[in-house]
Amino acid sequence: MITQAHTLGKDESLLVECQNDFRLLPEVCEAFKLMQTAAAQDNVDIQIVSSYRSFERQLSIWQNKWSGKATLLDANENTLDSAALTDQEKILAILTWSALPGASRHHWGTDLDVYDKKAVEKSQHNFQLVCSEYDQGPCTLLNNWLNEHAIQFGFSRPYAEYKGGIAREPWHLSFQASADKMFAQLDEQALLNNLRKSNILGLESIVTNMPDIYERFVLNRGTV
Incomplete structure (x- = not known):
């Protein structure tokens, strides 16, 4: 059962370790791994930068x-x-x-930040998690791939555009079905x-x- 403690980042009981100590809700981790496998077939190396916080x-x-x-x-x-x-x-x-x-949506275990690890390492770029890296940098292919395929795995991009509030974050993914339940508890x-x-x-x-x-x-x- 989802409580306000979960949405406030005060309860970690629903989380599982997904990859490299990054924690997510079980269904989010499963969907991410499926997406990661599919992306790898297109030479896109989706890796997590940040998940639960x-x-x-x-x-x-x-x-x-x-x-x-x-x-x-x-x-x-x-x-x-x-x-x-x-x-x-x-x-x-x-x-x-x-x-x-x-x-923060990162409190929910539904949201994560991602990058193309192999592309960044190959470019020898000092990765900073900024928009230019996704627009015209080492994560451009990843960005384009997510635009086309993320929704197929249940992921949305809540900060795809700047509306005068939160800045554009092309790296931020949200597992929509689970995030909607958390959002309803705000x-x-x-x-x-x-x-x-x-x-x-x-x-x-x-x-x-x-x-x-x-x-x-x-x-x-x-x-x-």
């Missing part, structure tokens, strides 16, 4: 970006000066690329209550801006 891990990412220990980027992957941003601007900048702790108040119990930086501004954050980023309805 706990609330605590997402919180660590947030804290590092808020405190200036990690780089902030705009939607076009340009570096921002964290010290020059207001709290509201900083929240929007972080949320463009990193979900609010408790609101609750703004539960998310807020969970954040209040944490030591998240910028809490006051998050609370003030939560209606916009929830609509624009958590539901990813953006601004357009």
